[in-house]
Amino acid sequence: MKSICVFCGSSDSVHADYKAAAYQLGKLLAESGIRVVYGGGKTGLMGRVADGAVDAGGEVIGVIIPSMNTPALAHTGITRMDVTPHMHARKARMHELSDGYIALPGGFGTWDELFETVTWAQTGAHEKPVGLLNARGYYSPLLAAMDHAVAEGFIFKEHRDAICCEAEPHQLLNAMNKYAHPHEAVKRWMREE
Numbered sequence: 001m002k003s004i005c006v007f008c009g010s011s012d013s014v015h016a017d018y019k020a021a022a023y024q025l026g027k028l029l030a031e032s033g034i035r036v037v038y039g040g041g042k043t044g045l046m047g048r049v050a051d052g053a054v055d056a057g058g059e060v061i062g063v064i065i066p067s068m069n070t071p072a073l074a075h076t077g078i079t080r081m082d083v084t085p086h087m088h089a090r091k092a093r094m095h096e097l098s099d100g101y102i103a104l105p106g107g108f109g110t111w112d113e114l115f116e117t118v119t120w121a122q123t124g125a126h127e128k129p130v131g132l133l134n135a136r137g138y139y140s141p142l143l144a145a146m147d148h149a150v151a152e153g154f155i156f157k158e159h160r161d162a163i164c165c166e167a168e169p170h171q172l173l174n175a176m177n178k179y180a181h182p183h184e185a186v187k188r189w190m191r192e193e
Contacts, residue, residue: 004037008045050062100176132163132165
């Protein structure tokens with residue numbers, strides 16, 4: 001993977017451990033020679049991911065919409081900022097620039113980006129790894145909901161298992177580097193649905 005898109009929250013009102021995990025991930029990606037693609041913000045986990053990568057000498061591309069491209073929100077210290085006309089174009093651009101995806105803790109926007117990416121993998125639109133950085137166990141309730149959906153027959157186990165999840169950035173990156181796309185499950189899902 002030469003480029004990873006990071007989805008994450010922009011709120012500053014979160015536990016310091018989440019911010020530390022975001023910074024560590026950005027730093028690790030840069031030290032690993034992996035370009036960071038993200039939402040372009042300077043607040044919350046967004047800002048910390050970018051700061052970690054920039055501090056380690058990495059390349060960081062922000063993708064932002066005009067209403068968020070303001071002095072209060074946009075990061076000015078990154079390599080490049082791509083401005084797209086709307087959210088749909090923003091997500092498409094982030095996907096286009098990336099070889100893999102990591103979701104850090106976040107809210108509705110992060111979940112939207114995560115689930116769109118997972119759905120695209122499920123339908124065969126891409127074969128890129130998707131990971132969750134489960135800092136402070138943030139994603140444990142969501143993982144339990146996914147497991148429940150598998151048990152109830154709404155999600156194939158192969159699709160659930162294809163989502164890499166680790167609590168530490170190094171472990172997550174290692175898991176994503178070993179990712180194998182569930183081709184047979186994609187074919188089966190497309191036939192059955």
